[in-house]
């Protein structure tokens with residue numbers, strides 16, 4: 001089995017707001033192996049973006065702050081690394097694609113300038129090779145008219161094209177880890193599938209490890225081997241995609257699986273998990289999923305289950321020997 | 324960019340026509356007969372009639388307007404009543420004095436204001452930010468005449484560091500080539516004269532720059548804060564770019580669009596509205612020129628002075644519009 005390139009250990013990230021501390025990420029642990037695609041799944045507001053921004057060292061601060069745990073990149077803890085160290089890693093070793101393709105490119109600089117920025121920062125490359133590299137990158141992400149695109153501005157591109165440009169930027173320095181934060185959420189369905197295919201292809205060809213963040217387990221099923229399911233700032237289940245699809249242990253995971261749109265389903269309406277993710281820190285006692293759980297038991301309201309298991313871990317009393 | 328510029332240029336035509344119409348109209352709306360005013364109350368009706376004919380004032384207004392336009396286009400701005408000199412010749416030294424002063428003041432305002440605003444935004448909520456913004460608040464609310472007098476009292480009277488009146492020391496002269504003395508003294512290679520010109524510019528330029536500096540600083544701060552929070556700046560950070568370059572290169576170009584509006588507006592106001600500063604500092608600019616003409620009821624000078632000031636205002640706006648097109652690629656399509 002390949003070594004872990006990135007390990008997140010008991011990471012806790014809070015926002016210090018006027019209403020007090022909001023523990024958006026509350027002790028999550030997972031690791032990414034070299035060259036794999038790891039899925040990170042959960043509904044809106046459960047702390048996926050905060051996790052990825054914590055890894056990148058790009059939390060809006062104030063109010064955000066890492067208050068505990070470690071982030072190990074090749075064994076080095078970068079959770080409190082100096083800004084100068086993080087600048088060397090960002091874009092070069094760890095790259096990120098953001099949720100918002102429409103606003104993530106600078107409107108007053110050309111695609112070419114933005115695409116070559118990271119290369120100019122991290123790699124010594126003669127000017128004439130720079131353009132060739134930029135053209136290669138655009139071709140690699142499947143954009144036509146690469147040479148002309150370099151001189152165009154973001155507003156001249158569609159959302160799908162912009163996200164491809166973002167991917168090209170992220171891949172420009174051959175990073176070891178790519179964090180893709182809901183890269184397809186803002187795009188329409190056909191484009192979504194293309195972008196996913198592209199990410200899988202890049203992963204095969206360049207061997208960059210990818211953390212694919214999404215709220216759609218269906219997406220995970222298409223491209224990931226392993227998956228981490230997050231709920232309200234915590235990991236509630238993790239393991240191989242196949243195990244989790246076949247035998248989901250946590251009722252939340254089960255709910256997510258049931259809510260995947262099924263082409264062959266006879267039913268008109270889609271299954272949805274009732275209620276919504278609680279505000280971080282608002283549930284003080286018991287299982288965080290208890291208010292929405294169809295299997296809730298008495299003890300769920302008083303004690304909080306631990307994350308247990310070996311290859312396939314989950315956080316639910318239903319799957320504890322002592323339950 | 325080219326088609327955008329041409330479009331802007333074409334749009335100037337109706338603006339300029341409207342401008343001449345208004346200036347022409349103002350003078351004709353003033354009660355009383357210009358010939359009467361020129362000749363004084365003791366003039367005979369016959370003399371007034373003759374002057375009216377000589378000035379073309381007995382013609383219908385549209386003929387008068389076209390004569391007026393024709394004169395402007397041939398560079399004839401009329402004759403001053405005070406000294407019978409052609410205004411076109413007389414006005415330029417005054418205009419040059421104002422342009423020189425405004426330019427220096429605007430350079431100060433842009434350099435100081437933008438940097439103060441950037442640092443305030445970058446170090447938001449720091450002591451630096453608070454001090455800069457308190458200074459800016461004082462700056463916008465400072466009455467210019469009071470600041471000018473304070474400067475004169477401190478730097479001229481008490482400390483005797485800088486001159487407080489005029490463009491030149493009383494005994495000196497500069498051979499006018501362009502009438503922009505900074506340039507004229509350099510052309511002649513007279514560096515001590517150049518230094519004298521600079522010293523005379525400092526106090527009035529600071530007084531004139533105060534309000535625009537404060538306004539530009541505040542606009543820069545708010546615009547910059549907005550941009551620094553944006554997704555695309557986060558993207559730049561994610562590439563490993565250093566903060567200094569992010570702020571001054573990638574963020575500033577975006578933040579500059581609203582700042583440019585303020586700079587354009589303030590420059591226009593400066594060129595036309597420096598009367599206060601020019602009066603306090605005895606600066607022989609266009610403001611003072613028109614002010615004196617008003618005292619003397621020298622209508623041709625007032626009319627041409629207003630026309631020139633309005634023209635400058637329009638040109639500043641035109642240049643501002645062109646700069647928008649240069650900074651913001653999206654603008655060409657609007």
Ligand SMILES: Nc1ncnc2c1ncn2[C@@H]1O[C@H](COP(=O)(O)OP(=O)(O)OP(=O)(O)O)[C@@H](O)[C@H]1O
Pocket residue numbers: 015017022024042043044045046047048049050051060063099182215279280
């Ligand atoms: N700037 C902030 N200030 C205060 N709280 C914040 C801030 N950003 C995020 N949070 C908190 O962190 C929680 C998790 O947010 P996060 O953006 O990580 O969710 P997400 O899983 O990425 O959701 P989505 O699918 O909508 O992107 C939110 O519920 C919110 O309470």
Ligand code: SF4
Pocket residue numbers: 250251252287288289290291293294295296297300305315316317318
């Ligand atoms: S611990 Fe209880 S409430 Fe929580 S998910 Fe399991 S069954 Fe549901």
Ligand SMILES: [Mg+2]
Pocket residue numbers: 048049050099181182
């Ligand atoms: Mg998110």
